[in-house]
Amino acid sequence: MSSNQEPINTFSSRLVVLPEANIDTDQIIPARFLTTTTKAGLGKVAFNDWRYNNDGSLKADCILNIIDPEEHRILVGGNNFGCGSSREHAPWALTDYGFKAVISTEIADIFRSNSLKNGLLPIVVPQDIHDKLTKNPQQRVTIDLEACELRFEDGTVFVFQIDAFSRQCLLEGVDAMGWILNRVSSIEAYEQRTGKAAA
Amino acid sequence: MSSTAKSLFEKVWERHIVEDESADKPAVLYIDLHLVHEVTSPQAFSELDARGLKVRRPDRTFATLDHSIPTLAPDANGERPYFTPQAKIQVETLEQNTKNHGVKLFGWDSDNRGVVHVIGPDMGLTQPGFTVVCGDSHTSTHGAFGCIAFGIGTSEVGHVLATQCLTQRKPKTMRITVNGTLQKGVTGKDVALAIIQRLGFGGGTGYALEYAGSVIESLDMEGRMTVCNLSIEAGARCGMIAPDQTTVEWLRGRAYAPKGEAFEAAAADWLTLKSDEGAVFDKEITIDGSAIEPMATWGTTPDQGGAIRAGVPLPSNENDVKALKYMGLTGGDSRDVAKVDVVFIGSCTNGRLADLRAAAEVMRGRHVAEGVRMLVVPGSEKVRLEAVAEGLDKVFEEAGAEWRLPGCSMCIAMNGDFVAPGQLAVSTSNRNFEGRQGPGSRTVLASPATAAASAIAGHVADPRQYIA
Ligand code: SF4
Numbered sequence: 001m002s003s004n005q006e007p008i009n010t011f012s013s014r015l016v017v018l019p020e021a022n023i024d025t026d027q028i029i030p031a032r033f034l035t036t037t038t039k040a041g042l043g044k045v046a047f048n049d050w051r052y053n054n055d056g057s058l059k060a061d062c063i064l065n066i067i068d069p070e071e072h073r074i075l076v077g078g079n080n081f082g083c084g085s086s087r088e089h090a091p092w093a094l095t096d097y098g099f100k101a102v103i104s105t106e107i108a109d110i111f112r113s114n115s116l117k118n119g120l121l122p123i124v125v126p127q128d129i130h131d132k133l134t135k136n137p138q139q140r141v142t143i144d145l146e147a148c149e150l151r152f153e154d155g156t157v158f159v160f161q162i163d164a165f166s167r168q169c170l171l172e173g174v175d176a177m178g179w180i181l182n183r184v185s186s187i188e189a190y191e192q193r194t195g196k197a198a199a
Numbered sequence: 200m201s202s203t204a205k206s207l208f209e210k211v212w213e214r215h216i217v218e219d220e221s222a223d224k225p226a227v228l229y230i231d232l233h234l235v236h237e238v239t240s241p242q243a244f245s246e247l248d249a250r251g252l253k254v255r256r257p258d259r260t261f262a263t264l265d266h267s268i269p270t271l272a273p274d275a276n277g278e279r280p281y282f283t284p285q286a287k288i289q290v291e292t293l294e295q296n297t298k299n300h301g302v303k304l305f306g307w308d309s310d311n312r313g314v315v316h317v318i319g320p321d322m323g324l325t326q327p328g329f330t331v332v333c334g335d336s337h338t339s340t341h342g343a344f345g346c347i348a349f350g351i352g353t354s355e356v357g358h359v360l361a362t363q364c365l366t367q368r369k370p371k372t373m374r375i376t377v378n379g380t381l382q383k384g385v386t387g388k389d390v391a392l393a394i395i396q397r398l399g400f401g402g403g404t405g406y407a408l409e410y411a412g413s414v415i416e417s418l419d420m421e422g423r424m425t426v427c428n429l430s431i432e433a434g435a436r437c438g439m440i441a442p443d444q445t446t447v448e449w450l451r452g453r454a455y456a457p458k459g460e461a462f463e464a465a466a467a468d469w470l471t472l473k474s475d476e477g478a479v480f481d482k483e484i485t486i487d488g489s490a491i492e493p494m495a496t497w498g499t500t501p502d503q504g505g506a507i508r509a510g511v512p513l514p515s516n517e518n519d520v521k522a523l524k525y526m527g528l529t530g531g532d533s534r535d536v537a538k539v540d541v542v543f544i545g546s547c548t549n550g551r552l553a554d555l556r557a558a559a560e561v562m563r564g565r566h567v568a569e570g571v572r573m574l575v576v577p578g579s580e581k582v583r584l585e586a587v588a589e590g591l592d593k594v595f596e597e598a599g600a601e602w603r604l605p606g607c608s609m610c611i612a613m614n615g616d617f618v619a620p621g622q623l624a625v626s627t628s629n630r631n632f633e634g635r636q637g638p639g640s641r642t643v644l645a646s647p648a649t650a651a652a653s654a655i656a657g658h659v660a661d662p663r664q665y666i667a
Contacts, residue, residue: 021518022400022500026632031613035267035285037241037292049634054620080401083434084632085611086336087239088352106401109370109436110336114352163368164223176354177246180362183218183227187364190217190229198258 007173008119011100012142013073016063017134023077024084025111029093031085042089043069043096069098074141076133077104082111082122091118101143103150105130116166117176123150123160132156145171204477207441208372208407211347211472215330217364225366231329232341233359234315235262235302237293238613239334243357244296254300256363261324262297263305264290265314267613270576270603279307282615300360313579313605316340316547320424321581323453327442327469332359337547337629339430342439343423344446345472347407349436370436371481373406374474377414379489384663386557387422388549388627388646390414391429392494392504397486400502403435406482409474410440414488420449421553428548429629432501441473495534495645495659496631498522503631504644507534507661525633526641527623534659540622542573542600542654543636544647546610549627550578552585554647558627559591561651561665562598568657573600574616576608600654612637625653 033045051062058065075094081104082090091114094102101121112122121143125133132152133141142151145167150158169176191197205213212228220226233256240262247254254260267286273279281287297304305311311318315333319325319341331341331348334356341348355365375394394410408430410423418426423440430438447466450456457465496504497511499522505512513530514520523530528537544550544558555577567573575595577583583605586592592602608616610628612635618624620639627650631642645653648662655665 020521024630024632026630026635030634030638031611034238034613035283035289037289038245039242049638054638080404080434083401084336084431084630086334086350086352088242088334088354091352106404108401108434109404110350110352114354117352117354163225165225165366168223176366177250177358177361180227180358180364180366181252183362183364186217186227187229187362194214194229196229196231198256 008100008121008145008170010142010144010146011073012140013100014071014140015074015076015133015137016067016072017076017137018063019078019134021078022080022083025082025087025090026084028082028090029087034087034089036089039092041096042093043098046093046097073098073100074143075099075102076130077102079105081107082115083108086110086114088114088118091115091120095120103130103133116170119170121145121170125150125158125160129158204475204479206372206474206478206480207345207409207439207472208347209478211328211330211345212369214328215347220368225368227364228330228367230332230359230363230365231259232319232324232331233260233363234319234331234333234338235260235356236265236315236333236335237289238266239353240296240356241289241292242353243360244300246357247360252361254302254360257301257303259363260302260360261305261319262293262302263312263315263318264293264307265605266607266611268606269614270606270608270616272604280615282613286614310580310584313581314547314550314607316424316428317550317578317582320344320420321453321579323450323456326450326456326465327446328472332365336431337428339436339438340424340428340547342427342430342437343420345439345442345469347437347439350431370407371405372409373403373435373482373484374409374411374480376412376483376485377410377488378412378485379414379487381414381417381488381491384493384648384666385491386646386648387418387425389491389494390488391426392496392501392644393491394426394486395429395433395502396504397484398433398502400432400500401434403430403433406435408435408438409480410438411474412488415440416443419553420445421551424551425548429501432629442469493646493649493661493663495625495643495649497526497528497643499525499631499633501629501631501644507649507659510534527621535656537623537658539571539625539653539658541618541624542567542571542650543576543609543624543626543628544574544650545576545578545608546628547578548629549647550576550582552582554627555582555586555591558647558651559594561648561655561662562600563594565598565655565665567599567654571654571657573654574603574609575600576603577605579605609636611635612640618642625650625659
């Protein structure tokens, strides 16, 4: 099967912690950057208004300007991460910046669905695990998608939930468009059965 | 009670199952109506083109221009004042994509162009029992007609273009019953803000909502659309209301609605779309609608709001403290302390004719306060023409407001209509996030009547003092 995303399995990384609750997709990528007609290069405007001053210079105190994205593949956000607009530009911007996973105590539905289609793994954790993550952004944690495990350096293991189909797609880099295109006989049967076939 | 009792959501869901879900596979769900706009579609069409695919059902796909387009008239040469060259390219890309794929575009030359969630219902494209999707989170609006309607990302826009289907997991269900009778001056917007305040900003995550109860039944279709529109602001992808006689009469005679006997047959079916007695929901909440007052937000998420009369509350947690600081408000103050700079009336939440009428009723014979900039942006070309026919444009202009061409405008602030840094706006739109209406903008969400009253008073004001 052809694929438009790299398979994900196991990786280890340090963390970027953005503790604010309700980080919406307007924060992740402001609307004025949505006039693009491609997906490419949005990492430089990820969290634009958090990272840049009005004159375009970098804000020195913003964590996203300080860390090395290569070393920090996991974003730990406050509760209800990714709420608001359905723009898929949000996961496009985050993956282009370098993130491979987003962790929060709650992740908004549409953002979660968009992330899964772009090789960005959304993981929901309980408060105590969240606290353990936010306390020390410099720690390395390991995400093992095959085993659905989030592993800490001290040996703590948290087993996360993920929809079985989405997990399989991420592990194998399955092409979602190809998968649904293969449903064509069911789709035709449905259209016939319900009188919805094209006139 | 029979265990086969079904909810409205379940009835509509079952009608659209192409392949049922199982533990290791999502459902394949058929989509009756797909609405497309310039901002979230270009990459989806590119995907189809790269694979040599065609749009499977151009007859179920309709496009319009709304998000990034200017709301000012073209110049003498017919040039539209696009905010950036890129915005123009995006519009031209949709024009080309729809042409290539034989999709109907309600474009610049159409009397039906407008915000997607205004034009779908207006033309009768949206019909009870449909599944409706669009690359826009406020697609929940169409749930007012008893549709399962929800926002999707661009990858999914591609899936629907190519197959007319989506893979979906069935969400949990929640019924929100609003009992009682609304007080005078209280609108669908106030009901929605009260519901969101109760549920919390993420309180609807993972649920499909059904709104029910005497207050919901008493709302006109415009009010119901406002309520369903704001479902996503409680985190719910979709919110719906059972069709009734109000729905049927509203749809009768609309361009794309069935005609004659076919309409009567369809209407009879639509009226069966309601939750059976004994239907089980994963969660149920009840709200006393009689207690709802004109509402306004004071924070940076839509649940941070309350009755205008109650003033700005004291912060009860860290989020509140942060939000008040951003908004430049002080907990404990009354709402007339903070000066309003901008008032925006429009959007898919409150840009319909009924909304413009409600604002005009407050504005008539009055003038916006010194220093307030007021923008009135009809939700569609049809709304604009109807408003002009009633003279509403004159009411607004005489009151000192700017009367614009239809579009999303200041709701999303990507077309050049924005609120300047630090300015306080009262807006009839749906999101008061930091920077939503422009970098550094501060947004108070309220109803059209409240927005109009605030324009006159120069601060957030209860509209009841201006309504006869
Ligand atoms: S008016 Fe606002 S919320 Fe509605 S479709 Fe346009 S941008 Fe989205």
